[in-house]
Amino acid sequence: MLRISPAPHITSKVSTKRIMWSVVAALMPAFIYSIHIFGERVILLTLISVLSAVGSEYAFEKITKREIRIFDGSAVITGILLAFNISPKSPWWIPLVGSAFAILVVKQIFGGIGYNIFNPALAGRAFLTASWPGLMAGNWAPPASGTLSGLPTQALDGIAQATPLTLLKVNPTESIAQSLNSTYMLKALFFGKVGGCIGETSALLLLIGALYLFIRKHADWKISLGYIGSVFVFSAILYYLGKTPVIPLFHILSGGVMLGGLFMATDMVTSPVTVKGRWIFGIAGGIICVLIRIWGGYPEGVSYSILIMNMFVPLLDKISEKTIFGR
């Protein structure tokens, strides 16, 4: 019996599964390092988050009699990313609730993989921030290892309790700004020796993971470059205009710019499909992030900037349609 099917008769080996599990792998360096600096609690929180995400997905698909797709890796990514967005000191139920919200409300109700408008992990984080602001902000852990000697005591005290960004928002004095702009601080941010969320510590390790995805074409570098680049350029302009006391390098290395720009903005489902659309998506997202950081009520603008841009994706796809060959 010959098999007949329409052309093409060969397909690439890249599958949704392969893409998703590659993203999981790309997040591992930052995860492992986070265990190293914040301790074993990171494992517990991440595990709860992933199990909650996968469990919610399974339950929803089972109840609504849909195909079970938990093995495609996408729920695992949501679980890890949500954990990456919370403090290592969070109570155990925070990732549980956050991931369940992300999967059930943000992803499955909209139709499951491929159909959600917002990045589930980011919307989950926004939900947690709105519901338990005290637990989500200002509950930062200092790194267990990695010393911060060399910084002025005042700054050190601040960092012990807050992320550099909160410190800047609450107490924007010259000396704080000076210490934040110091090479020492920038190095600490780059290599990951400051307080913060589980996953946003080391810019270097996030970059390594993202580079792997870029090379394998499982994430589009244009979005990341657009986003991080525009945070850099826009904050540089504002720095020279005297609107922000910290240098652009501090802006791109601190907070979630790396995590967001490399792993959340590049979420395929919630970003445009066209090249032009992706550039606009990244660049506009970066500008919104800086606007929130400098003039907004939050110290950090990454998650809201990406969520806002998620809403514009259908519009961006529409306005950035390519000219058809020969038309």
Added chain:
Amino acid sequence: MSLLTFKGGIHLHDYKEKSKDAKIKRIAPPDFIYLFLSQHTGIPSKPILEKGEEVEIGQKVAKASGKLSVPLHSPVNGTYMGTLMHPHPLVGKKEAIKIKVNKENSEPFKKTQKNKRTNFTKQKLISIIKDKGIVGMGGAAFPTYFKLQIPSSKKIKDVIINGIECEPYLTSDYRLMMERPEEIMKGVDIIKKIVKPENVWIAIESNKLDALEIMKNTASLFPWANFVALITKYPQGSEKQLIDAITGRKVPEGGLPFDVGAYVQNIGTSYAIYEAVYLDKPLFERVVTVTGSVRHQSNFLVPIGTPFDYLINLTEGPIGKISKIINGGPLMGIAQSQLDSCVVKGTSGIVVQNEKECLEKEPTPCIRCGACVDCCPMKLLPTELYKHIEMNRLEKAKEMGVLSCMECGSCSYVCPANIPLTQQFKIAKNRITKKK
């Protein structure tokens, strides 16, 4: 050397290493030949013989009928057995002339007249090309004489000889370039005499630089030819993409190459034109790559009308159990429902897939990765188009250019969710054109 190319497309493993070293080998004819009356785009040929008549190799067995048609010639010495319905490699069953091969008489084709080919007029050349049944041998099988009659309002600036052969696995044009470079160029010279272009380009992909060198060695005899290498990328050999890559001009939507002053002809056809004009030889045989999961990778010189299973047996059989037999390459070729479909003038290769290679993958939801958007050589938005067609919004699909889709298969190839994009567009195009 800077390589030319177009925007979009896909990089894939070309699998040409399998058959590229298999020299062209003339095969002994099978017991029966099935010549389809419809070998080409256009009106089928009309049989002209009586049942039981003896036919000689190269003898005309069916004449052209109507405006867009060419005659057919017997590829063997044998007996005309009338016509019957037989599995056609492109679509279902079609009427075919059956010829019983006379195994006693293996006389080869002989040139009949001594022509002074240098003083043929343009009209004479075109009539020879029609009379010898020549059609485009890259797959579409469009009658060449018709293509050569360029409307007087159109001026051809560039003739491009397509030696790209971008479909994976296939090496029939490659072998012709390696083994018959001068003959191919003589065929090109004839095209040049008819079309009178400003430039003639011989376009070859960078994975066949050895063929490019061999073709270039003929440059002293054909100083007007420009030999160019192009980036190895699928579908580099598509007419519109090739014209764009070389001349920078884009054939308008719904238009033809001559609208931008270009004329494209492939290697196999150029060689057939040479044979027709210099050797009086009709197009009754062609090079067919038989490759994939077969024991002996081959490039056979095959009588048109030879059944596929006969050719597969000549390769010492398949590796594993045959699952799929493809007429043409794996990206645009047609899967056969019968083992005994036969070679037509457009059959450049037969790709055999076994069970292991032929996995059916279940489609999953689109994750909007944009791979299809990036690769579409016609700059369409496959994922968006697919959704509109699924929702039965054919008008919208038309507006978004679905009719420009050339069904190259790139989008389906790259899709990580295994969504049958190309297949859907094929159906939509049919529905839209039928509605008219």
